[in-house]
Amino acid sequence: MADSIIEVRGLVNTFGEQTIHQGLDLDVRRGEILGVVGGSGTGKSVLMRSIIGLQQPQGGQVMVFGEPTLDRDEEEVKDIRRRWGILFQGAALFSTLTVAENIQVPLREYFPRIDQQLLDEIASYKIVMSGLPGEAAPKFPSELSGGMKKRAGIARALALDPELLFLDEPTAGLDPIGAAAFDQLIRDLRDALGLTVFLITHDLDTLYAICDRIAVLAEKKVIAVGTIPELLALDHPWIQEYFRGPRGRAAETTVANNVSA
């Protein structure tokens, strides 16, 4: 099982006086959906931003696809960037472009010679794959609901057929029905396209429903990684509180009922 797609070693992130990460280690295996949880301010988003190169850490090493991503030339990192897709918390769609044009942006940027007809076709099938109705393609982001924006964001993240998908709180701000449908979408895409998914979430239902393993951030590092039963066997107060609290128990019961039904 040594096939790690992301390897983080000894990551250090500080903001002024405040240390966010101190010697953080994390491995993400190929083909898994890894959920990242932690209290507010434990640096979940900072970890993601360090891996994808939006944040320069003070120390440590990050390897993605077996190649280091820190302190590299822009040109060298470009080839690595092409192999991952990112969904930001607010979807971060370009507001002056339609959904279809948003999806075509990365395609045009990396492969300028693709003709317009194929670009349109690619945008169309990515839109359908992301569970958006066909009518959404010519719309602008401001005309979409929150859930549709996130789906359009996923479609853009998938534009270059990435092997690795980063999702920052994909179900935040969605109603429970929309959130459950989104969980399903993530799992379907993983199964169909063979993706590896790095998923930051607060949503216990998402953790129970689709994550293969869960990494817990606390005390400036990853204190535990494992399946939910493995984590529950640990005797850490925060983990116990998180999964054994009223909401954790409710999510567990829902999943148990779904399995038995």
Place this chain on the structure above:
Amino acid sequence: MMSSAADFRQSVDGDRRAVRFSGNLTLACISDLPKRLDEVDGTRLLVDLSQVSRMDTVGAWLVHRLVRGREAEIVGAKEHFQVLLEQVSQADQPVKVRPDRTPPLYRVMGQIGDATSIAGRTLLGLLGFFGAVLVSMAALIRNPRRFRLNAVTQQFEVVGIHSLGIVGLMSFLVGIVIAQQGAVQLRQFGAEVFTVNLIGRMSVKELGVLMTAIMVAGRSGSAFAAQIGSMKLAEEVDAMRTIGLSPMEALIIPRVLATSLLMPLLGFYAALVSIVGGGIFSWLALDIPPVTFVQRIREVVPITDLYQALIKAPVFGLIIAMAGCFQGMQVEGNAEAVGLRTTAAVVQGIFLVIVLDAFFAVFFTSIGWV
């Protein structure tokens, strides 16, 4: 990464045409494959994928596009390829990619219509807002304990004291420019000495107040729109209302009052600094000693010029603050609206100030204050 380009060969296999793919059928490796695939004809196909090493959804889409609508058999596809092919064929649904285009004439007409109705509604809205401000001022006068002195003095500081530096510097430079440009023109008639008249009357009557108004619109009018706008976005204004605070009394009246009261002071200050700037230029470049300069200024600038400035200034302040607060209160939706409304506040503020300045000029001339 391996980069063996995607390719295919055609051959005839009985009554079918065989298309045999090889290499990586991926986005990075397809190059001119889509065009060449378009030229493949024949209604019965045999598609062989056994030589394909990698495939992504774009490759799967190209294969799907090739076999779509024809009688075709796909052989040699690995399990993973079959999943991808199935996914893209499920995703092949009619999608309209481009928005409907309206003809340019209709679009332009529509834009003109929209702009006109927006301008009309804004003007009406501003009038209504002015009315609302007056009503709550009247309520405050009847009930003076609700008056927020602290908020007003704080705005005094922000609108007035913090802008002394920039208004002073600007006015000083304006004074120098009037003196220099005036001297160059008047010298042609040998009337260089009248530069002093020009400096004195321009500064006191027009430019002191007008330039200050423009600066205050840029500094404070925009700040009002941005502050109130972001408070509206964060639902702070709604929270105030539910608690029973009136946003009009807490936010808008202090700003409007502070700006209206400070504009005459700032305008007077600007006029003085501008005269000083002109005076220094006259001394250094035109050899008019300061004593003579001050003497001449006292002779040529009538007191009515100062009255004009002091009457105009509070009106300008009122308009700038009202435009800022009104636009701030109109913010809805997202952060982009804050930016748009802030710009609108400055543009409207300056525009209305200049329109009113023209009215004032005609009015004061007609009552004999020339």
